[in-house]
Amino acid sequence: MKYKDIIREMTLEEKASLMSGKDFWQSQNIDRLGIPSMFLADGPHGVRKQAAAADHLGLNESIPATCFPTAATVANSWNVELVEKMGKYLGKEAVAQKVNVLLGPGINMKRNPLCGRNFEYYSEDPYLAGKMAAGLIRGIQFNGISACVKHFAVNNQEERRMVIDTIVDERTLREIYLTAFEIAVKEGKTKTVMSSYNMLNGTHTNENMHLMRDILRDEWGFDGVVVTDWGGNNDRVAGLLAGNELEMPTTDGETDKEIVEAIKSGKIQEEVLDECVDRLLDLIFTTEKIFEKPHIDFDTKEHHQMAQKVAEESIILLKNEGNILPLKKDAKVAVIGDFAEEARYQGAGSSIVNPTILNHTLDCLDESGIKAIGYEPGFERYGKKNKKKIDKACELASRADVVLLYIGLDEVTEAEGVDRENMKIPKNQVELLHAIYEVNRNIVVVLSCGSAVEMPWIDRVKGLVHGYLSGQAGAKAVLNVLTGKVNPSGKLAESYPIRYEDTPSFHHFPGKEVSVEYREGPYIGYRYYDTANVPVLFPFGYGLSYTTFAYADLKVSRKGVTFNITNTGNHAGSEIAQLYVGCKSEAIFRPKKELKGFKKVYLQPGETKEVTISFDDKTFRYFNVKTNQWEIEDAEYEIMIGASSVDIRLNGNLHVEGTAAPVPYEKEKLPSYYSGKVSNVSLEEFEHLIGRKVPDPNWDRSKPLGYNDTIAQCQYAKGGFARFAFHLIKFAHWFLRKIGKRSTANLIIMSVYHMPFRGISRMTGGMINMPMLDGLLMIVNGHFFKGLNYFLKQRKLMLKEKSSLTRETDAVKEM
Template sequence: MKYKAIIENMTIDEKASLMSGKDFWQTQDIKRLGINSLFLADGPHGIRKQAVAADHLGLNAGIPATCFPTAATVANSWNQELGEKVGDYLGDEAVSQQVSVLLGPGINIKRNPLCGRNFEYFSEDPYLTGKMAAAYIRGVQSHGISACVKHFAVNNQEERRMSIDAVVDERTLREIYLTAFEIAVKEGNTKALMTSYNRLNGEYTNENMHIMKRILREEWGYDGVVITDWGGGNDRVKGLLAGNELEMPTTDGEADQEIIEAIRRDEIKESVLDEAVDRVLDLVFSTQQASQRPTTPFDVERHHRLSQKVAEESIVLLKNEEAVLPLQFSQKVAVIGDFAKDARYQGAGSSIVNPTILDHTLYCFEESGITSIGFEQGFDRYGKKDPQKIKNACDLAKQADVVLLYIGLDEVTEAEGLDRANMQIPENQIELLHALYEVNPNIVAILSCGSAIEMPWIDKVKGLVHGYLGGQAGARAILRVLSGDVNPSGKLAETYPIEYEDTPSYRYFPGNEASVEYRESLYIGYRYYDSANVPVLFPFGYGLSYTTFEYSNIQVTRAGVTFEITNTGEKAGMEVAQLYVTGASNHIFRPSKELKGFTKVFINEGETKTVTIPFDDKAFRYFNIKTNQWECEEGTYQIKIGASSSDIRLEDSLFVEGTNAPIPYQPKLLPSYYNGAIKDVPLHEFEQLLGRNVPNQNWDRTKPLGYNDIIAQCQYAKGAFARLAYHAIVFSYWFLRKIGKRSTANLIMMSIYYLPFRGIAKMTGGIVNMPMVDGILMIVNGHFFKGLRHVWKERKKMLKKKKERLAKLS
C-alpha cells in the first residue's frame, strides 16, 4: 500500500467515511490527516459544476463552461488527436473550477438506436469507442486531475436502468461490451471508473465479482478508484468486497456504518477496507495539487474556437445530389426551421452544460458569405401542427434558389432516463418538408440530433448535412460546411438502418419487466447488417466530401497494412481510412468483418500520401469460452481497407498462426449465430450460447415489494395507498406532457417512476434512511398504519443520532 503510514493512523470510522460522499458532489475529508475532499462534476462534453446547492438532476444552472460537441458527434471525426485535444481543454476548465474528478467520457455501446442516452456515447463499435475514449482520458488527465470513464458495464438502455438485468453471453460481453473499457483502462490509464446502475447476469454491476475483480482488477491490472453512479449502490458490503471504493452521493454515514458493523461481525476483513482507502487516498493526493490551485479563468474565446473546429471536423455530409453543396455565392437562400433560430446543440440530463458563448445560425450568416433572403420557423419544436407556419415557410421558399431546412429531434426526446419511442422525427417537420418540396425542390436539410433516425423522406432533399449535437459553436461550423469554407470530413460512427424493424436488437429491446436478453450476441450495428446482407440507409463509416479519394498499392505484413491514398478532386480534404478484418474460418462464428484500425489523413488536391495502419493485440483475437481467455484462430485472414464498412477499396490476405485453442462451440447447436440470422433467435439456442437457463423476464407479482423493486411496480402492490400513488404518478406524467411541460414530465419518469425503493434513501442525501424505507415498504405492502408509525419512529431516531453527532463535533 502506498499510504500505509496514514492508514495506520486512522480510526475505523475515518476509514469507512472515505467510502462515501460528504454531500452530493464531494467526498469526505479528514482535516487532521491532511486528507481533502475530492470534487466530482459531470463533464463528458463540458463541465457541469452547479453554482448553488444542487442535485444530480440538473435543476440548477452550472457555472458557465465550454459546451463541446457531444461524444456521438466527436466520434464522427474519427480523429484521436482531436479527441485528446477536447480532453485537454476539458481538463483545463476542470482545474479552473477546482474539479478533481471529471465524470466522463461515457463509452457504452450503441446496441439499439432508441437508447435515450446515445447522444452521450461514441459508437456502435467497441474499437472506435475505446480509442476515442482513451484519447479523451489522456487529455483530461494531462492536467493532473482524473477522468472517470462510465458506465461499467452493459448499460445500453435508460428504461428501468436501475433495476434491469442485462442477460448476455460471455463472449459478447468481452468482445463487444467490455473492449472499449479495456482500451480506456490500458491505453487511457483512467484513474477512476463509474459502475452502471443495472444488473449484469443477475448481479448489480458494482457487486459483480466477475467484471469487477476477475476482469477489471486482475486481468486488466486496474488500480484506480471505482465509483457508483449516483444512487447506484445496493449492498454496501458486497460492493466493497467487489472493489467498489466510493459510493455517491452521501448517505449521511449510513453506508459507512454498514461497513463498520460488517467488519465487527467478521463478514469482511479490515484489510479489504484498508486497500480501498489506499486507492481513494491515491486519487485524492494525485489530483490534489491540480484541483486546489488558485482559480484562474480559462481562455473562453480559444476554447470556443476549438469547439468550432471539433464540430467542423465531425459534421457528416450524407447526400449531395447534383452537387447542390457547397452553396454558390450568388444563390439566394431561404432559412427554415425552428432549429435555425434556437440551435439544438446538446442532450438533456446530467450532461447539460451552461455554455460560455452560443452561436445561432441566424446571427452567423453575414460572415458566412451565404445570402439569406429571410427566415421562417416552419414548425413547432415539440410537434404541434400549425398550417400557418407551413404556409409562411412555403411563401418564403418560392423566392429562394435553395432552401436550408433545419430539422431534427428536440431536447426532451433525447434525454437521460428515457428511451425514444421510435426512430422518427416529428410528423409536423415531415409535413413541412413535403410542402416545401412542392414549391422548391432544391432543399438542403440540416439535421440536429444525437442518434440515428429513419428518413423515409430522403428523396425529397438534394443535400443532407448531419451536424449531430455540435456544441456551442455548432451552428457556425455548419454554415462553414454549407459555404464550402470547410470541406466535410466526418464519417458515421453508427449505422443508419432504413427502418427500426431492421435493427438486430429490434425484438429484444428494451426487454420485458425484469430483464433484457442480448440474443443478437456479437451481431450489432454493421456487424449484423454486413453479415446478414441487410440493406441500410447509410453504412457505418460513411461520409461524403467535396473532393474524391482513390486508394491503391496495398501491402500487408504481420506488423500492419500500408497503402496509398490520392486526392483526385479539386479541393484539399481529409479522408478516414478504415481497416477491417474478416475471420479465418467457419469453425468459430464471427461477423463478416470487424473494425480493427483507422486513421484520418489530410491530403491536398492531386497529392498522394502513403498510409500505414498497424495491427495491435486486438486485430485477430476472439474470446474462447472454453479456455476462458483471448485466443487467435490459425488461418488466412482477409485484410480490408475501406472508406466505409460497405465501401471496401483494397483487399489482401494474411496467414496468422493460432494459439491452438479448442473450438468452443458446436455449430449445429447454434445455427442462428453461424448464419447470422439473429433477428428471431429461439430461446433454447440463446440458452445454449449462454450455457445456462435465462431468468424469468417478468416481475414476481406474488411476493411483497422490496428494496430493489421499482416504484412502477406499485401498480400491483397490496397497499391501496401505493396503487393510488402509482396512478397519481402516471396521471402527473400524462398531464404535464399535455400542458407542454415535457421536461418536468420526463423528470418524473427518470427520478420517480423507475426508481428502486432503496433509491429513496440512496438519492436523498440522508433525508431518508434505509430503516425509513422499511416503513415505506410496509405501507406499500398493505400495512399502512404500521408502516407510517415505523417511518415516524425511525425518522426520530435518525434525527436524534444526527443531533448527538453534531454535539460531539462541536
C-alpha cells in the same frame, strides 16, 4: 500500499467515512490528517459544476463552461489526436473550476438506436469507442486531474436502468461491451471508473466480482478508483468486497456504519477496506496537487474556437445530389426551421452544460456570406401542428434558389432517463418538408440530433448535412461546411438502418420488467447488417466530401498494412481510411468484418500519401468460452481497407497461426449465430449460447415489493395507498405531456416511475434512511398503519441520533 502511515493513524470509522460522499458532489474530508475533499463534476463534453443547489439531472444551472460537441458527434471525426486536444481543454476548465474528477467519457455501446443516452456515447463499435475515449482521457488527465470512464458495464438502456438485469453471454460481453473499457483503462490509463446502475447476469455491476475483480483489477491491472453512479449502490459491503471505493452521493453516514459493522462482525477483513482507502487517498492527493499552483482562468474565446474546430471535423455530409453543396455565392437562400433560430446543440440530463458563448444560425448568417432572403420557423419545436407556420415557410421557399431546412430531434426526445419511443423525426417537421418540396425541389436539410433516425423522406432532399449535437459553436461550424470554407470530413460512427424493425435488437429492447436478453450476441450495428446482408440507409463509416479519393497499392505484412491514398478532386480534404478484418474459417461464428484500425489523412488536390495502419493485440483475437481467455484462430484472414464498412477499396489476405484452442461451440445448436441472422433468436438457442437457463424476464407479482422493485410496480401492490399513488403518477405524466410540459414529464419517468425503492434512500442524502424505507414498504405491501407508525418511529430515532452526534461534534470543537 502507498499511504500506510496515514491509514495507520485512522480510526475504523474514519476509514469507512471516506467510502461515501460528503454531499452530492464532494468526497469526505478528514482535516486532522490533512485529507481534503475531492470535487466530482459531470463532464463528458463540458464541465457541469453546480455552484448552488446540487442535482444529478441537469435541472439547476451550472457555472458557465465551454460546451463542446457530444461524444456521438466527436466520434464522427475519427480523429484521436483531435479528441485528445479537446480533452486538454476540458481538463484545463476543470482545473480552473477546482474539479478533481471529471465524470466522462461515456463509452457504452450503441446496441439499439432508441437508447435515450446514445448522444453521450461514441459508437456501435468498441474499437472506435475505445480509441476515442482513450484520447479524451489522456487529454483530461494531462492537466493533473482525473477522467472517469463510465458506465461499467452493459448499460445500454435508460428504462429501468437502476435495476434491469442484463443477460449476455461471456464472449459478447468481452468482445463488444468490455473492449472499449479495456482500451480506456490500458491506453487511456483512466484514474477512475464509474460502475453502472444495472445488474449483469444476476448481480449488480458494482458488486460483480467477475467484472470488478477478475477483469477490471486482475486482468486489466486497473489500480484506480471505482465510484458508483449516483444512487447506484445496492449492498455497500458487497460493493466494497468487489473493490468499489466511493459511493456517491452521501448517505449521511448510513452505509459507513454498515461497513464498520461488517468488519467488527468479521464479515469482511479490515485489510479490504484499507486497500480501498489507499486507492482513494492516491486519487485525492494526486489530483489535489494541481490546485496548489496559482489559479488560472481559461480563455473563453480560444476554447470556443476549439469547440468550433471539433464540430467542423465531426460534421457529416450524407447526401449531395447534383453538387448542390457547397452553396453558390449568388444563390438566394431561404432559411427555414426552428433550430436555425434556437440551436439544438446538446442533450438533456446530467450532461447539460451552461455554455460560455452560444452561436445560433441566424446570428451568424451575415458573416457566413450566405445570401439569405429570409427566415421562417416552419414548425413548433415540440411537435405541435401549425399550418400557418408551414404556409409562411412555403411562401418564403418559393422565392428561393435553395432552401436550408433545419430539422431534427428536440431536447426532451433525447434525454437521460428515458428511451426514445421511435426512430422518427417529429411528424410536423416531415409535413413541413413535404410541403416545401411542392414549391421548391432544391432542399438542403441540416439535421440536428444525437442518434440515428429513419429518413423515409430522403428522396425529397438534394443535400443532407448532419451536425449531430455540435456544441456551442456548432451553428457556425455547419455554415462553414455549407459554404465550402470547410470541406466536410466526418464519417458515421454508427449505422443508419432504413427502419427500426431492421435492427438486430428490435425484439429485445428495452427490457421491460426484470431483465433484458442480448439474444443478438456479438452482432450489433454493422456487424449484423453486413453479415446478414440487411440493407441500410447509411452504413457505418460513411461520409461524403467535396473532393474524391483513390486507394491503391495495398501491402499486407505480419505487422500491419500500408497503402496509398490520393486526392483525385479539386479541393483539399481529409479522408478516413478504415481497416476491417474478416476470418475465412467457419469453425467459430464471427461477423463478416470487424473494424481493427483507422487513420485520418489530410491531402491537397492531387497529393498522394502512404498510410500505415499497424495490427495490435485486438486484430485477430476472439474470446474462447471454453478456455476462458483470448485466443487466435489458425486461419486465413481477409484484410480490407474501406471508405466505409460496405465501400471496401482494397483487399488482401493473411494466414495467421492460431493458439490451438478447442472450438467452443456446437455448430448445429447455434444456426442463427453461424449465419449472422440473429434478429429473432429462439430462447432455446440463446440458452445454448449462454450455457444456462435464462431467468424469467417477468415480475413475480405474488411477492411483496422490496428494495429493488420500482415505483412502477406499485400498480401490483397489495396496499391501496400505493396503487393510488401509482395511478396519480401515471396521470401526472399523461397530463404534463398533454399540456406540453414534456421535460417535466420525462423527469417523473426518470426520477420517480423507474426508481427502485432503495433509490429513495440512496438519493435523498440521508433524509430517508433504510429503516424508514422499511416502513414505506410495509405501507406499499398493505400494512398502512403499521408501516406509517414504523416509518415515524424510525424517523424520530434518526433525528435523535443526528442531534446527539451534532452535540458530540460541537463538544469536541470546544475542547
